[in-house]
Amino acid sequence: MSGKEIRRSMPLFPIGTVMQLTELTARQIRYYEEHQLISPARTEGNRRLFSLNDIDRLLEIKDLIDQGINMAGIKQLFLVKEQQSNMMEQQTEKAKPDLTNEQLRKLLRNELMHSGRLNRSSLRQGDISRFFH
Amino acid sequence: MSGKEIRRSMPLFPIGTVMQLTELTARQIRYYEEHQLISPARTEGNRRLFSLNDIDRLLEIKDLIDQGINMAGIKQLFLVKEQQSNMMEQQTEKAKPDLTNEQLRKLLRNELMHSGRLNRSSLRQGDISRFFH
DNA sequence: AATCTTATGTTAGATTTTCTAACATGGTTT
DNA sequence: AAACCATGTTAGAAAATCTAACATAAGATT
Numbered sequence: 001m002s003g004k005e006i007r008r009s010m011p012l013f014p015i016g017t018v019m020q021l022t023e024l025t026a027r028q029i030r031y032y033e034e035h036q037l038i039s040p041a042r043t044e045g046n047r048r049l050f051s052l053n054d055i056d057r058l059l060e061i062k063d064l065i066d067q068g069i070n071m072a073g074i075k076q077l078f079l080v081k082e083q084q085s086n087m088m089e090q091q092t093e094k095a096k097p098d099l100t101n102e103q104l105r106k107l108l109r110n111e112l113m114h115s116g117r118l119n120r121s122s123l124r125q126g127d128i129s130r131f132f133h
Numbered sequence: 134m135s136g137k138e139i140r141r142s143m144p145l146f147p148i149g150t151v152m153q154l155t156e157l158t159a160r161q162i163r164y165y166e167e168h169q170l171i172s173p174a175r176t177e178g179n180r181r182l183f184s185l186n187d188i189d190r191l192l193e194i195k196d197l198i199d200q201g202i203n204m205a206g207i208k209q210l211f212l213v214k215e216q217q218s219n220m221m222e223q224q225t226e227k228a229k230p231d232l233t234n235e236q237l238r239k240l241l242r243n244e245l246m247h248s249g250r251l252n253r254s255s256l257r258q259g260d261i262s263r264f265f266h
Numbered sequence: 267a268a269t270c271t272t273a274t275g276t277t278a279g280a281t282t283t284t285c286t287a288a289c290a291t292g293g294t295t296t
Numbered sequence: 297a298a299a300c301c302a303t304g305t306t307a308g309a310a311a312a313t314c315t316a317a318c319a320t321a322a323g324a325t326t
Binding site: 043044065070 | 272273274275276281282283
Binding site: 147148149159163178179180181 | 283284285286
């Protein structure tokens, strides 16, 4: 279902809330945007509005920075991750129909998670969504 | 589990976001607060911060107003609802242990939903949480 | 060692958002 | 008609956020 994706990308949170949720400073958050690690939406009046996805991403960024990775590295990681998730989509589409999409997705995700440390953190998604029902 | 309740009562949203999500005006939202139908949290600087529960409640209020019920009526409904949910708790606690809490809760909820129209809307919760994962 | 780079802090001034309080108004109820 | 209810509108103040600029500590590069 893609309604989930829509909900998760809905711009809801002002920077103040995001600061508390992520324990990042406004400066840090804006800096990461400047380096195109996130692209929060804007209100009519130009104030940033963040989605759940944005917040997940910020928590990921925090992790990666703790691991000593710099902006360029993180950007690259996100690119690779996106490619992979596209690959997964393709694989899933032409999959044998005796496995449900759900099952297949799990298999592929699992595979990726256990192949090379690059993906560990980038696929460990859903940090913030734990806050929600 | 009560972690869910905590998450759902976490103050996250400024009034602007709530206006969009509920299609209520700021005036309406403040008016409902004035009549103690909601009690959003406040920032240090006195700006309102709403939780998912608050938003659910606002949507409920909207429904009830559409049904022609006034402030006093809605307030009363919420009181009754809360009493009932307390009663449910008690019932659930001392329940025969050959039914899981989950099952019992469903039973009771179902019972309430089908007894008197008062409860229909007040137990039809989770409107806004559909937005979240 | 001196310099450059990176990630972040800090400050200033402008703009947007939200606040309360007051008054206005069209439907209802009395 | 008078009063009440739910909401609109307005004004002025305060808070939150914005961009841009300068500051700086720790690492990397020369």
